[in-house]
Amino acid sequence: MNKKNIVLVLVLIISLSNITSQSIPVYLDEYKRIDERIEDALSRMTLEEKTAMIHAQSKFSTPGCPRLGIPELWMSDGPHGVRMEFEWDTWKHAMWTNDSCVAFPALTCLAATFNPELAHEYGKALGAEARFRKKDVILGPGINIYRTPLNGRNFEYMGEDPYLASVMVVPYIQGVQTNGVAACLKHFALNNQEKWRGHINVEVSDRALHEIYLPAFKAGVQEGKVWSVMGAYNRFRGQFTTHHELLTKKILKEDWSFDGVLMSDWGSTHDTREAALNGLDMEMGTRTDGLHYSEKNAYANYYLAQPYLNMIRSGELPESSLDEKVRRVLKLNFRTNMDRNRPYGSFVTEEHFDVARRVAEEGVVLLKNQQNFFPIPVGKYKKILVVGDNADRSLTVAGGSSELKVKKEISPLQGLIEKYGNENVIFTRGYTTGKSKWNPSVPDTNKSDSLRQQAVALAKEADVVLFIGGLNKNYGQDSESNDRRGYNLSFGQDKLIEALLNENKNTGIIIISGNGVSMPWVNNAQAIIQSWYLGSEAGAALANIISGDVNPSGKLPFSIQKRLEDNPAHHFCALTYPGDSVNVHYKEDIFIGYRWHDTKKITPQFAFGHGLSYTNFQYGKIRTDKKTYQKDETVKLSFSLTNTGHTDGAEVVQVYVGQAGPSLPRPVKELKSFKKVFLKAGESKTVDMELSVKELAFYDDTQQAWVVESDRFTFYCASSSIDVRNTITLYIK
Ligand code: BGC
Numbered sequence: 001m002n003k004k005n006i007v008l009v010l011v012l013i014i015s016l017s018n019i020t021s022q023s024i025p026v027y028l029d030e031y032k033r034i035d036e037r038i039e040d041a042l043s044r045m046t047l048e049e050k051t052a053m054i055h056a057q058s059k060f061s062t063p064g065c066p067r068l069g070i071p072e073l074w075m076s077d078g079p080h081g082v083r084m085e086f087e088w089d090t091w092k093h094a095m096w097t098n099d100s101c102v103a104f105p106a107l108t109c110l111a112a113t114f115n116p117e118l119a120h121e122y123g124k125a126l127g128a129e130a131r132f133r134k135k136d137v138i139l140g141p142g143i144n145i146y147r148t149p150l151n152g153r154n155f156e157y158m159g160e161d162p163y164l165a166s167v168m169v170v171p172y173i174q175g176v177q178t179n180g181v182a183a184c185l186k187h188f189a190l191n192n193q194e195k196w197r198g199h200i201n202v203e204v205s206d207r208a209l210h211e212i213y214l215p216a217f218k219a220g221v222q223e224g225k226v227w228s229v230m231g232a233y234n235r236f237r238g239q240f241t242t243h244h245e246l247l248t249k250k251i252l253k254e255d256w257s258f259d260g261v262l263m264s265d266w267g268s269t270h271d272t273r274e275a276a277l278n279g280l281d282m283e284m285g286t287r288t289d290g291l292h293y294s295e296k297n298a299y300a301n302y303y304l305a306q307p308y309l310n311m312i313r314s315g316e317l318p319e320s321s322l323d324e325k326v327r328r329v330l331k332l333n334f335r336t337n338m339d340r341n342r343p344y345g346s347f348v349t350e351e352h353f354d355v356a357r358r359v360a361e362e363g364v365v366l367l368k369n370q371q372n373f374f375p376i377p378v379g380k381y382k383k384i385l386v387v388g389d390n391a392d393r394s395l396t397v398a399g400g401s402s403e404l405k406v407k408k409e410i411s412p413l414q415g416l417i418e419k420y421g422n423e424n425v426i427f428t429r430g431y432t433t434g435k436s437k438w439n440p441s442v443p444d445t446n447k448s449d450s451l452r453q454q455a456v457a458l459a460k461e462a463d464v465v466l467f468i469g470g471l472n473k474n475y476g477q478d479s480e481s482n483d484r485r486g487y488n489l490s491f492g493q494d495k496l497i498e499a500l501l502n503e504n505k506n507t508g509i510i511i512i513s514g515n516g517v518s519m520p521w522v523n524n525a526q527a528i529i530q531s532w533y534l535g536s537e538a539g540a541a542l543a544n545i546i547s548g549d550v551n552p553s554g555k556l557p558f559s560i561q562k563r564l565e566d567n568p569a570h571h572f573c574a575l576t577y578p579g580d581s582v583n584v585h586y587k588e589d590i591f592i593g594y595r596w597h598d599t600k601k602i603t604p605q606f607a608f609g610h611g612l613s614y615t616n617f618q619y620g621k622i623r624t625d626k627k628t629y630q631k632d633e634t635v636k637l638s639f640s641l642t643n644t645g646h647t648d649g650a651e652v653v654q655v656y657v658g659q660a661g662p663s664l665p666r667p668v669k670e671l672k673s674f675k676k677v678f679l680k681a682g683e684s685k686t687v688d689m690e691l692s693v694k695e696l697a698f699y700d701d702t703q704q705a706w707v708v709e710s711d712r713f714t715f716y717c718a719s720s721s722i723d724v725r726n727t728i729t730l731y732i733k
Contacts, residue, residue, distance in 0.1 A: 027068070027330075030340070038330045042323060044068060050326045051309045055283040055302040058088045062282060064333065071337045073329070075184070075284075078402035079140030079156050080104045080535060082129045093405070100407040101129055102352040103396040103535035107141060108514045109363035111158035111557035112532065112611070114652040115676045116171045118359055123175025123183070125355040131179040131345025136336040137228055139184045139401070141172050143216040144191050144232075146515075146558045147592055148569040148577050150484045152194040152476070155514020155533055156402050159557025160593035160608060162212055163671045166219035173224035180342025182332060185220045187232035187265055189213055189247055195483040195578045198267075201235040204586040207664070210699035210706075211590050218256055227260040227335050231280065233268045242268040248279040261328045272303040276317045280304070281325040348407045353536055360534040360541030362650075365554040366527075366612040373508050373527035375548025375614055376464060384420055385462035386413055387430040387455045387500060388469040389491070390512045395533045399473035400480020408536050412468050412510070415539020419547050426462070430455040430500075431491045433472055448492045456499045465500055465507040466546070469493045471515065473533065478514045483578065487518040487564040497521045510542070516560035519605060530556065530606075548614060553650035553676065555611035555720065559593045559604040566604065568596040594721040595667035603722070609654050609671070610720035615645030615681065619653070619725035622717055628731040631708050635691045635730065639717060643679035650678045653687055653717060656724075657696055660712040666698055669716055693732055708732060 026032050026040035042050075049065050057063040057072070064070040077083040081103040085094040104110075104122055113119075130138040142156040143165050158165040169185070176183040190202040190213055204213065220226045229252065231242030241247055242264045252258045267285040269275050275283065283304040300306050304325075311317040336342070346352070366374065376384075391413040396404045410418075417425050430451050432443040459465045469489065471478040476485050488494060489511075500507050501524040508527040511517060512534075522528070529552075534541055544550040564570045568588030569577040576587045591599055594608040620640030629635055643649060658669035673691045696713060697706040710733050718724040 034331065034334050037334060038327050041065075041068060041070065041330050042326055045326070047309065047312065047319070047322075050322050051305060053329050054281060054322070054325045055304045056285060056299055059086050059091070062329070070330070070333055073136045073332060073337070074134060075137040075139055076130060076133065076135040077139045079142050080106050080402060081126070081396070081404040081406070082133050082135060082138065083401070083403065084405035099133065100348070100405050101133075102348050102356055103404045103406045103409065104356045105360045105363055105535045106155045106402070106514055106533040107158050108155050108557060109532035109534060109554075110172070110359055111164060111168055112365055112554040113359060113362035113676070114164070114555050114674055115362055116167055118362060119168045120171035120175040121355045122359055123172035124178055125175075125352045127176035127179035127181045127183075128343070128345045129347050129352060130176070130181045131343065132347035133345070135181060136332070137182040137184050138176055139186065139230065141169055141183065141220075142186050143169050143220065144187060144189075145213055145216070145592065147192040147586070148567060149487060149516040149558075149561070149564070150577070151192060151515070152479045152481070152483045153400070154558075155399070155473075155478050158216065160559065161557065161671050162215035164557060164674070165216035167674070169216050169220045170224040173220055173226045177225075177227060179345055180336050180339050181345075182227035182260070182336055183224070184228040184230050184263070185217055185226050186230035188217055188229050188252065188262075189232060189241055190236050191232035191234050191241070193483055193578055193584070194481050196581055197233045197481065199235065200579055200581070201238060201583045202586065203237065203583055205589050206701040206704070207699050208586055208590045212592055214251070217252075221252070221256045221258045227332055229258065229260065229262050231262060231264050231268050233265055240268065240270045240274070243271065243274040243278040243280040245278050249277070253279045259328070259331070261332045269303045272307045272311060273317065275303050276308060276311070276321045281328045353408070356535050357537035357541050360532075360537050361544055361550045363532060363534075363554045364542065364545050364552055365530040365556055365610070366545075366552040367530050367606050367610070368522075368525065368528040369612050370526035373506075374529070374546060376546055377548055378420055381463035382424055383461065383463045384416065384425050385458050385465045386416060386425060386427045387459070387465060387467050387496070388493075388510075389429055389431060389433050390470055390472060391427060391468040393433075393472060395473060395512065395538065396535060397473070399478060399533075402480070406536055410537055410539035412512075412539045412542045415541070415543035416466070416546070418540070419543035426458060428455045428458050430467070430496050431469070431493055433474065433477075433491050443491050452492065452496045452499060455496065456503045459500050459504040459507065462504060463506065465504050466510060467497055467500055467507060468510045468512065469497075470510075470512040470517065470531075472512075478533075484515065488520075489517050494520055498524070501525055516558060516605075518563070519560075522605060530560075548647075551614045551647050551649040552611065553613060553652065555609050555652045556606055557608070559597060559608045559721070560606040562603070562605045566597070566602050568592055591667060595670065598668035598721070607720045607722040609652070609718065610723065611652070613647075613649045613651065615643050615647040615649040617649075617651040617679070617719065618642045618644050619717055619719075622715065622726050622728040624728060624730060628733055629693050630733055631693050633693050635693060635715070637689045637691065637715065637717075637728075638686055639726065640684055641677055641679065641687050642684040643681055646681050648678070648680045650676050651719065652676050653689075654719070654721070655689055655691065656716040656718055656721065657691075658714045658716070659696070659709065660714070662698065662709060662711065664698060664700065669714070669721075671721070672696070696732065
């Protein structure tokens with residue numbers, strides 16, 4: 001090319017780029033910074049358009065700004081799969097034929113894996129499903145802390161320990177958001193019971209708030225960089241949590257610098273002024289209050305709709321409060337459906353089923369295993385009797401908003417038949433529970449005696465009996481908007497289990513639930529498995545564990561108490577749970593779960609962090625790089641871990657730390673680090689763990705700050721919160 005032509009080409013490029021930059025408005029120009037694009041879009045919008053963006057237009061969407069080409073935002077439940085489609089404005093399933101998803105195991109199971117890498121894979125696969133289904137926000141993860149085993153929604157959450165939940169939630173969020181789909185941390189905050197959730201007022205200390213109930217949210221915001229958060233239904237210190245001066249305005253937005261969208265739970269907004277000024281960015285709901293269907297409660301009359309507009313027009317509320325919300329919603333658009341580079345997602349793929357199966361396999365917890373009852377290798381027995389309703393019941397349906405319509409769900413019975421052969425497996429139900437549905441169901445009691453007798457008669461003849469029961473996501477059985485009514489198993493299951501154990505000693509018990517249950521038969525049973533709502537691959541995963549094709553490595557993400565009264569929320573009086581219908585007082589304060597058991601010297605039935613394997617692990621002596629650390633340093637621990645058995649397996653090594661003489665009461669020890677280590681039979685590895693001294697802080701409510709005190713600290717290397725293998729004493733200066 002000669003000089004003249006080069007000049008011509010250059011002139012052409014410059015004028016073309018001028019034309020493009022002139023014709024593309026700043027908010028659509030992908031070469032511009034997001035902040036600039038947001039300000040530009042905002043400046044083009046009318047007051048009405050801005051208000052429309054911040055409240056629902058249908059059950060699961062907001063309208064965007066059609067005139068400017070800013071798309072609607074679409075949301076879907078829930079934490080462990082992409083929910084089926086709904087009609088625009090009712091809770092009726094829309095009956096589409098292309099919305100059957102992969103059900104991933106519920107989050108108790110994910111927590112029980114103690115495997116953050118798996119949490120990332122889980123989030124990534126779930127986000128891809130959501131993206132393919134054209135969702136911009138997936139309404140999960142749920143990370144409210146397991147305070148009482150009666151909370152109907154614990155199965156959607158990650159257990160009793162704030163550290164475990166924090167470590168597991170971050171990669172989940174990051175995994176989801178790699179798809180250009182927002183995760184939504186819920187329910188912020190203190191929604192630890194379903195009973196009276198719409199109005200109950202939680203009274204809890206600052207210490208418990210910061211040490212127990214907020215850390216997982218904080219990690220999700222600050223480390224996971226979550227793009228959205230959902231408020232909760234309940235009150236805290238007299239004010240609704242969804243638009244709370246301390247929780248949402250001060251802590252979430254100011255202290256933690258959350259830069260995403262705070263949306264309400266469905267119908268959890270109660271006041272325009274508070275919503276406008278305390279940080280709520282988007283109002284969602286089933287009509288305004290989640291209860292009433294009337295003209296008055298139509299979307300246009302939401303607290304953040306016409307009433308807000310009126311108050312801005314009259315000067316009662318500043319327009320700047322609205323602009324701030326719209327900026328955040330626009331940012332969510334730019335992060336999701338206005339990012340042209342986001343992937344397209346994928347749906348019901350083999351890879352997703354594979355993730356679901358691996359999470360299930362790694363999450364199942366072997367609680368007890370005398371005389372090596374498990375594993376049961378293929379070919380060992382000819383007559384395997386399976387008893388129990390959960391063996392062939394769909395456990396992906398029901399439960400409330402996390403219900404799923406699935407492409408495939410392998411039931412435990414199907415998994416066992418596929419593993420051991422149809423000819424070797426007999427099934428009998430043993431008890432009835434009624435249909436899978438949200439409303440109270442009354443099983444047919446006439447039948448239960450005869451079903452039990454039939455099961456016991458068959459047990460007599462069987463080589464081995466596998467009982468598969470537990471809870472089932474019906475009303476009062478692990479389900480949204482209601483709690484369990486008691487700690488016992490329902491539907492006569494305890495009686496049935498006793499009878500089976502008496503008839504045939506060779507009986508193994510498999511409990512499927514999202515909560516701990518009482519086990520009055522525990523001493524009679526030689527083998528117990530704690531399983532979860534495992535999703536699409538439930539039966540395959542469970543059969544792999546039972547047969548020994550997979551060695552169990554799950555650990556309990558909560559303590560299972562012997563009696564309900566051993567749980568601190570049930571130790572004091574009804575005011576600590578469920579409350580007096582107006583207030584609930586968390587009198588146990590920071591001492592929940594194992595923190596309570598350690599302090600009060602109560603032996604749980606099964607401890608937090610407990611879970612057996614088909615092999616054994618030996619822990620070597622702990623070494624550290626020094627004995628005394630400064631407050632800005634990192635403790636480096638190392639010890640050897642040996643698989644001393646004949647089976648490959650994984651151990652979750654847990655490091656708990658306790659302070660010798662704190663100025664405020666502290667738990668005997670708290671989980672501060674963990675690692676899942678895979679070892680071949682006979683293999684030995686050096687395990688290195690690092691723990692920043694900052695992690696040893698407690699929340700001093702008088703100073704309103706996290707404090708590390710100079711003191712002596714004991715580091716416990718443990719296989720569960722009560723199975724301590726080695727300790728070392730270190731000093732912090
Ligand atoms: C639940 C939320 C859920 C929402 C939308 C509410 O009742 O509490 O967790 O995301 O409904 O289904």
